[in-house]
Structure formats: C-alpha cells, structure tokens
Amino acid sequence: MRVLVVEDAVALAEVVAEGLRDQGMAVDVALDGLTAAAKLDVNAYDVVVLDRDLPGLSGDTLCEMITRRSERAMVLMLTAAGSADDRVRGLTLGADDYLAKPFHFPELVLRVRSLARRRPAATPRTLIVGDLELDPIRRTATRRGAGLNLSVKEFAVLEALMRAAPGYLSSEALLEQVWDENADPFTNTVTVTVGRLRRKLGDPAAIVTLPSVGYRIDGRH
Amino acid sequence: MRVLVVEDAVALAEVVAEGLRDQGMAVDVALDGLTAAAKLDVNAYDVVVLDRDLPGLSGDTLCEMITRRSERAMVLMLTAAGSADDRVRGLTLGADDYLAKPFHFPELVLRVRSLARRRPAATPRTLIVGDLELDPIRRTATRRGAGLNLSVKEFAVLEALMRAAPGYLSSEALLEQVWDENADPFTNTVTVTVGRLRRKLGDPAAIVTLPSVGYRIDGRH
DNA sequence: CGGAAGCTGTCATACCGCTGTCACGTCCGG
C-alpha cells in the first residue's frame, strides 16, 4: 500500500512515516504543498495523510485538487483545530476522514487502513485466493490453514498480488506499489523477494511467472 | 445477468428459476449447499438467491464463504423466519439483502435486479471466438478448455486476431499492432510467429490464411 | 556492550526459452 504523508513539521512527518512503514506500507513524505502536488502527479497513492496547515499550497487547496481527480487517493486530513466546525469544513472539501492533533498513533494507522480498504468499494476484510488467505489488519497469512511466517516485504508483495487476482502485476507495478519512490528502478529486488516468497509458500507453486509480463497468483488450488 | 438459486425445495426452486429466466436472466439451480459451493467455484454469478435452511452446508456458512471472496456475487437471503432478529443476523453474515418467505414474486425480481445494479459491473473480460477463449486480464488462453502455453508475441498475435474477428488482419497490420514501429518491414517474423501459434493451437486449423491478403480466425468450431 | 539472528538489497552466474534470420520446400496461379 502506497501512502503520502504531507506535513511541514519534519519531526512529526518522520515519526508518522516510520510508524506507517512499520506496518508494511510504502511511505513517501512531502514537506510542503508544492512538493506534494508534484509527487501526486507522478505516483499513484492509495492514501494521503494531509496536514491542513501547510506552506506552499494550503491543505484545503491540495485536498480539493486530489478529490477532483477520478482515480484519486483517499484523504485523511490532520488538523490542529479539533472543533466541530473545522470538521465539517474539512469534509466539505472532500476529505474522506479527519483526525485532530494531537492523536494517538494507533488510531492514525487504523484510519489509514480503513481508508485504503474503502477505496475500491467495500473490499472484504480478508483476502482469499485459492488456498491462500491473508488478513491485512492482523497481518497474518495462511496457506491451507497453515500459518506463513512472512517478512514485511514478502507480505506486501503477496497482498498486492492477491488484490490484483485474478489479474497479474508487472515487476514495475509491484515495485511501485510495495516499495517507495527511493527504490532503484534497475533493482532486481522484486525478483528476489518473489523468489523468497515462493519458497515460503511451498508446493504446489502458487505464484506463476508470465515471462516478460509479470506475476500472477494461481487460484486453482 | 447470471443468477444462482440455492433452494432445497425442488418445486420452489424451479418456480423461482423459471420466473427469473422469464426476465431474461441466466439461472442455475443448486439443491444443496455443497452443489452450490461447487458451482460458485466454477462460475461467476452476479447474484445468489440463497435459502437459509439447507442440507449439506447451511445458508449462513455458504453466505459467509461467498462474501469473503474478493470478486463476489451479491447475496439475497431467503428465510422462513421473518423476525427482525433474523434479519439482523443475516445481514451480519454479509447478505446484501433479505426476503422473508412467503414472498411476492415480483418483489423477488425487483430485489435481484437492484442487487445486480449495485454490483460493480461484471465485465465480460474474456474474448471468445469459436472454441478459443482468451482472458487479457489473467493473460490466459484456452482452446476447448485446454490451457495454451503461449509466448508474449504469440499471445499478442492471437489477441489481435480475435479482436479483429470475424474480420481479418494483414501481415502489415499485425506487424504494426504487435511489433513496434521500428520493426524491419522486410521481416518474415509474422509468418513464423503465426506458424508457431498454429502449432500450439493444434487441430483443427483455427487460423486461416487469405493468400496475399492476411490472416483470419476461423470461428466455426 | 557484544553477539546472534533475521531482513533487505546487490551482485555474479547459470539456465532456459523466446525471437528473428535464413534456407529450403511446397503450393498455386498464370
């Protein structure tokens, strides 16, 4: 899952980004509105965590820009002012959720996850493809009921592939969804991670390679 | 629109199925939970009309199985008990609508239609020409149900020809669509690739040559 | 503080199958 954190207080931005990364998300940070707008043009985010007080472009303006798009990210607005009025104004601008500073970090994580889930309209709480089952919230994955011990990246790759099922994802698409913008575009870490994931999934092969095209979960089991 | 009726009372099942067929829907019937589960594995339904009292698997269990999937059908639960409690329980399990027996048939039709409308559009994602089937999303191709193991170019050629069917494509058109613009115009790689594709498709011949004109998929199989 | 263990990305390497070229054979119309 790809997240953009827009927050001008560097310290806070980093704390939030790190925390979300611990949850296995690929997080980019923008310290002002203009940078944020540029990044939004280039990358496809699932959720934008947006501070309302921003240098450059105001959070409100940015929020409106985002929500006007058709394939838009979900917006979680952060604000210092927690009054009911502000809440209403924020939601009017199209923010999908609202969180007042100071906030409890676990709540932020919860809301980001729930926003991501809401995006392509009501995805179920657990992903099931063939004999694979994956719970994004509890961060558990099983095959034929047997628990899998996956690393953060492996889990994220499996989740992305299962969300795409029965479709496929190219290496580039995986790199974009699972890794953040600092990823070397010439890396072969996707290949390696898929390889390691395959080993942990065991037989029969659950991930099929479509040569020169990408990877796909085989749901026939 | 594809509908599955799961109901153990044969007479009722047939009446419902016939009535829905009169509305132009494609209706399958399952008389018990296990049969239903099997059919759900194989076919993609838009709506499942589900009796709660079932032999084999209970309606509740089946409903949970359906709603946990990602590309799921909408569920209309039928029940003898029409109490508010049951209604709540049913919806908790993920049923999308609820109808108490005995019901007026027009109401059933109405609800099925409305559920189908709520569903994110079952896209006809497969190309079908004769006995050939090609799924661009999953990147699979089959003939008479048997999977074909095609290379990138072969797949692209087959896809182009199937999209053109029942028309034809000239070698030049294929070269333009499948290969990039700086392809050697004097190459015979199209001929070769079509040849290899033919071999993988097997008998009877599915690609006919129109001498000096081009190639066409023969859809009569 | 120090060491063990796990995760992650890089690199080198081996391998496999796709791909385009070429040569040659065949078919068909003129």
Added chain:
DNA sequence: CCGGACGTGACAGCGGTATGACAGCTTCCG
C-alpha cells in the same frame, strides 16, 4: 514451367528469470 507467396525446420543470439552468496543494517537479548 516460372515466380511469388507461404510454411517450416534449424540455428544462434539475447534477454529475462531464478538462485546462492554476501554485506549492511536493525533488533533482540543476555
């Protein structure tokens, strides 16, 4: 009988993919 169009087998080059080894890093724990 000739010529063009097409089919097909052989072949070599190349690119994509898998994988083991390794190093940097973090985390955990005594």
